[in-house]
Structures are given as structure tokens and as C-alpha cells.
Amino acid sequence: MTLKQGENNNTYQVCGIRTEKKLERRLEALGLTEGALITILNNDKKGSLTAKFRGTRFALGRQIADNIDVKEVAENGRLN
Numbered sequence: 001m002t003l004k005q006g007e008n009n010n011t012y013q014v015c016g017i018r019t020e021k022k023l024e025r026r027l028e029a030l031g032l033t034e035g036a037l038i039t040i041l042n043n044d045k046k047g048s049l050t051a052k053f054r055g056t057r058f059a060l061g062r063q064i065a066d067n068i069d070v071k072e073v074a075e076n077g078r079l080n
Contacts, residue, residue, distance in 0.1 A: 003038065004049060004065035011039045012070035019067045030058065037073060
């Protein structure tokens with residue numbers, strides 16, 4: 001599934017990022033790497049998505065969120 005398909009207040013693990021190399025490197029510099037945990041704070045499905053990873057809140061555009069593959073993580077921190 002993609003990050004944009006995720007639900008509010010759920011935590012996901014990043015499986016892969018499918019963007020141009022320049023943007024991928026920028027996201028990596030911010031801490032959004034494969035295996036990182038990301039929690040969706042606000043996903044209204046229309047515009048940008050607000051998420052928290054590495055202790056910081058970020059707004060990600062719809063096109064970026066559509067190109068981040070994730071897996072849902074259970075409340076106990078294990079993958080579903």
C-alpha cells in the first residue's frame with residue numbers, strides 16, 4: 001500500500017520510495033528511509049498529508065505520499 005492510502009493515527013513502516021533520485025536523497029536526509037516508522041497525523045485524502053517520523057512533523061504532498069510504499073505496524077510495534 002502507499003502512504004497516501006494510510007489512515008490517521010496509524011503507524012507504518014516504509015518499504016520503499018519510488019521518486020526521482022534528487023527527491024529520494026532529500027527525504028533520506030530528513031530521515032525518511034526504508035525501514036523507518038512513520039505515523040500519519042492528518043490525511044484528508046485531498047491535499048497534503050501530515051506525518052511524524054524521527055520525532056518531527058512533516059507535510060508531504062499527495063504525489064510524494066503516493067510514491068512511498070508502506071506496511072502497517074501493529075500497536076505493539078510489530079508488522080501486521
